[in-house]
Amino acid sequence: MPSRIPRLPDAHLAKARELISAHRRRQRCRYCYDRGYVGRNQDNMLVPCARCVDREAVMDAWRAYVRSTPELAELYGDYFEAPPESVAEPLAAAPSQTASTAAGEAPPADESAQKDAAPASP
Numbered sequence: 001m002p003s004r005i006p007r008l009p010d011a012h013l014a015k016a017r018e019l020i021s022a023h024r025r026r027q028r029c030r031y032c033y034d035r036g037y038v039g040r041n042q043d044n045m046l047v048p049c050a051r052c053v054d055r056e057a058v059m060d061a062w063r064a065y066v067r068s069t070p071e072l073a074e075l076y077g078d079y080f081e082a083p084p085e086s087v088a089e090p091l092a093a094a095p096s097q098t099a100s101t102a103a104g105e106a107p108p109a110d111e112s113a114q115k116d117a118a119p120a121s122p
């Protein structure tokens with residue numbers, strides 16, 4: 001199945017390398033030979049090294065770069081933006097605290113309230 005993602009223009013690979021190297025968590029890495037990336041994917045985009053690069057931070061920086069670069073913004077639009085569904089992830093369920101309630105503590109109906117309610121004819 002052909003990719004629907006436009007190929008990244010080579011001119012932007014240098015910026016991608018720069019962003020990756022700015023977010024490396026350590027300097028020595030045999031996995032990527034200290035490059036910070038392990039290769040390119042089919043869209044000509046660099047694949048950050050999973051061992052030494054903060055990929056979340058790189059993606060944040062890359063999204064900002066795409067937004068601020070008209071050529072890329074036109075190519076990719078909001079492709080790099082996280083879909084709203086994944087942004088609004090529900091929080092972890094709070095522990096249930098509803099085991100003991102005040103049910104059963106309701107006061108009994110006041111039957112004396114109607115005791116003198118009979119209409120009296122003057």
Ligand SMILES: [Zn+2]
Pocket residue numbers: 029030031032033034035036037049050051052053
């Ligand atoms: Zn690495």
